[in-house]
Amino acid sequence: MHHANHFYGHAHIMARYVGLEHPPRIWGYLQHGWNMHDGFAVGTVFAKGYPKFVWSQACSRRGWAAGLRGYEVVGAPWLYLLDLERTTDSPAVQLNSGRTAPVTAPSPVEPSGTIVYPFHGWEGQQVVGSHADYLAEIRATEGDVPLTVCLHWNEYDNPKVRREYEDAGVRVITHGQRGYLWQDTDVAFLYRQLHEIRTHRRVVSNRMSSAVLYAAAAGVEVGIYGDPMELESDHAVLGGIGRPRRMWPAMHQESVPAGYAADVALSELGGDTVLRPEEVIDVFGWHAEIDAPGPPPPAPGLTPAGRGPRRGRRARHRADSHRSPADAEPVVGTVSVTDAVTVAVTDAVTDAVTDNVTDAGRSAERAQTEVATGSTPSSPTLSPSDVVEGGAPVATVVTEPGGTASSNRSPVDPTAERVATASAPDRD
Template sequence: MDIQNHYYGHSAVLAAYAGLPRPRHIAGLLQHGWTAVSPVAAHFADFPRVGTDPRRRRLLVWSHGCRGWSPSGEDRETTPVGAPLLYLERLLRQHGWSRSDRLGPVFIPFHGTRLVRVTGEHADLARHVAKVDGPSTVCLHHEDMTDPEITTAWADAGHTLVTAGRRDDPHFLLRIMHLIGNASRVSSNRLSTAVLYAAAIGTPAAVWGDPLTFGNQGADAVAELRARWPEFHTDGADGDGTDGSRPETGAAEADAAATALARRELGADHLREPAELRAVLGWGRTPSIGPAVQYYAASPLAKAAMVLGLTKRSEASTRAMSAGSSNPLLWLRHPLAALPRPLPEGLPTPVSTEEPLRGS
């Protein structure tokens, strides 16, 4: 019922797994990324009525086994379905896919959004990555790829630049899977969705290096990530970001522990079989008009009302979304970004990974 349901190719992957030729409108809201706090607050804040009657519209989260939040603490019911990446993994393995190390090390810098930029010394971080891992494949957010200062910093350090594309590209997740599925190690300077993805499919994954600055977030936010999910952090207890190396002793055990944790955070125990998934998403034999009306009319109006202050987010949602600025004028920089578009096309059959887009 909202554009976030189709971010990153998620609905396309779910449709392929469910046996449909292309995505449909989902009867509810689908979590679109891993979050250190409640996805109800972080992703669903603009729609406070969704989930109050889960028989009509559900709040579809990835997992009920996360360290950062508990479904029992929410005022709305949530339904765990597992992360779309894990469904993609199932599809690929059905066709004989397996991991490899042929890309070598992959680094995915923490990125900002249309509204809030990540600031700091990209050049220093790029040189640090080259020192620790050598020349690497660096996957930049598509907006960072258009920033000459950022691309120059990474390219001058000897790295190969790629991007997974725009968030409305149905092949986005295929490109991410190509990267993390062929990397000897995936690293980032902040714990993020990509790190969890890599660990979940068995690729060594780590967080190290300068976390840079994101909006109004301070050092406390980074320290909390390190304290709550120490399995992914290799930069030492003091968090100085200077040590990205992996100790050889106990590395296999550490990787196995990280994989188990990542799969729990992504909801591996909640994955559904195709028929059950279709039912949970509201994908019956024939498409329903209700979710379509919500997608094209009600959802944009609800978002506009929230941005303009005509309706208010809960206090928890305001805290979860306060890394940047609550100034509604910021949204006017990209006034068309939240408008609904035609649904994405389906994925090819059989499903396969896709090469990421190369930088210039």
Template sequence: MDIQNHYYGHSAVFALYCGSRRLRHVSGLIQHGWTVSSPVTAQFGDFASWGPARRRLSWTSSSRGWSPDDAGNFFSDGTPMLDAIGAPYLYLLDAARANGVVPERTDRTLVLPLHGTALLKVDGDHVAYAQMVRDKEGPATVCLHIDDLHNDEILDAWRSAGHDVVSAGDRRDPQFIGRILWMMSVAKRVVSNRLSTSIMYAAVSGADVAIYGPDFRLGANAAADPGLVMRDLWPEFYEESTPQDVLTKIAEAELGRGDMRTPQELSRLLGWESHTVVPFLEYWASGPLTKAQTVLGLKKIPEGAHATEAGLSPWHWIRHPLQHLPSPLPKLPAMAAVEPLRP
């Protein structure tokens, strides 16, 4: 139905888990990252007017940051908007462990700084953070987001401090999540300056995790930045004395370990028990039109949706049209732990 269903290899993981030989369009929306607020506003806001026939598939039903019982998570007729299915990363991690293909850990630290996007730039001192990590961890492996890799100042800041820079690739690359699995599996310790999806992945993968460093800001709307909210709701991740097994348990809940589905249940929720002609047409036609209408302010979105993008003009989207338009679905890869890319 929308390109976000195929971000980071999520649809590929689900297709393989359900026994499909190809990627398929989804009759609904798949949450594509861990959120501090409900995915209804954080990720699905563009499609707020689309009815119950299109499922909103969240990772969990037990986040500290939001509850599925909140009023904003229901349609006007009282139907719940969200069906929890568990994060795709958990399915891939379980499969890799069951097949004995998880890489062995090394002593090296992995660092994932808070990243920007094509629309939103990060305001922060990468030079200072790179040196802080060098002093505390020694030479580390630093995974930069694909958009930050195109920023020479950010890239040089980490390389100049003696760190090895890698990438998980473009977010539409179906092997993205396999590269993340590799990095989370080989790193003994995973560090970031912000609680994020990657820290949750590291915790459930068995790595030690730590959060420290300069408080980067994402976008111009500082009031919408969730950094302080994260510290209040998940203080355990910011306290050095918290046992790692406690963090693992929290991450399991936030990623929806208890909400994972059987292949049959997941196929039904994804709309894969029948043809996907309607989701195909929505993906190529009505979905992009709906998103264009929200960008232009012609369609109402829920309060709080796109909060960090407040104040951006439509020109910010138009400057990067290919990042927001649909593209042919890639071939289904062999999903496994994959070595990261080196720029």
């Protein structure tokens, strides 16, 4: 399946909903975060003939307006999680079949305090703004209540940002890692988020985001206020700061009326399009793995995520990131290919690929020597398709006598999945 289908444990939630412990391949592209465009990361490459599974009719209409087709509306995985984790005092999630989720248990504690979700960046784009100033505004507005700040892993792994909140004496957490290329997927991410939302009286952010919509759908009071900050090199097609404010001005205040917030959230998350388990099996193409829905397996544990394992594509944080517009900086952890026998590796290649890069450099040196002497290469020659990600070569091209080439990559299959060329997360 496309790797973004796994983000935030979405595929695992959908699998648990139908009674499976592990998710089979989803035959299509599942929206992984809320945005005001077509539902997917800018630059996503779609294989012809595969459906685009989006959360809501609103998102589908925006995608059609952008020229895309092949949409199927299935509802946000968050709503399926609410269905699985219903409590005696949480609002019922009305499914399109008319059934409601079973009651499981009362909420763990009496909600108190406020949890804050600052606008976040990702590996390729950092946030520009003052977290200290934002926290001061939060304190002035929320008053003398317990404060929890939940940082996206991108900011949580930046000691400079994390310390701005920790030094102010607030509780700082992260729900875990989003995952990338089927690695580091934290399947308990949304379970932790639901737990935290339910234990706080209010959820606030400086931007309209998935977190705010999730909280409103769960019946928790929300607010959107404060410096919205900026995203480096933001894509205009996503609407920036202005478009959500123009469409939902009443959402942008310190305390949003509960009924209005829930209506907006369920419209954007697809509250009227949540599928029955049998329908999920059908639309995702899971008949080969399961004939009929079964009882859901146990939920993953809520063990604190902490900082998590070091990622293969380790992020570098500049001292001035999140503070001022970004200066140009060298790309970290990349391989530049200039011709079939010359590979230049940047000095900042991450530790996770060091061994592979060393081998690649030796192969390149041998190939350069052989070309200079006119001899036929006796070992595989690196090509642009040999670029490694997370320590694993993507493909190997071998130069045969006479100048022909063979590859370990299978012949192009028009129905094969294609990994997105850009994986910038949406406004999640």
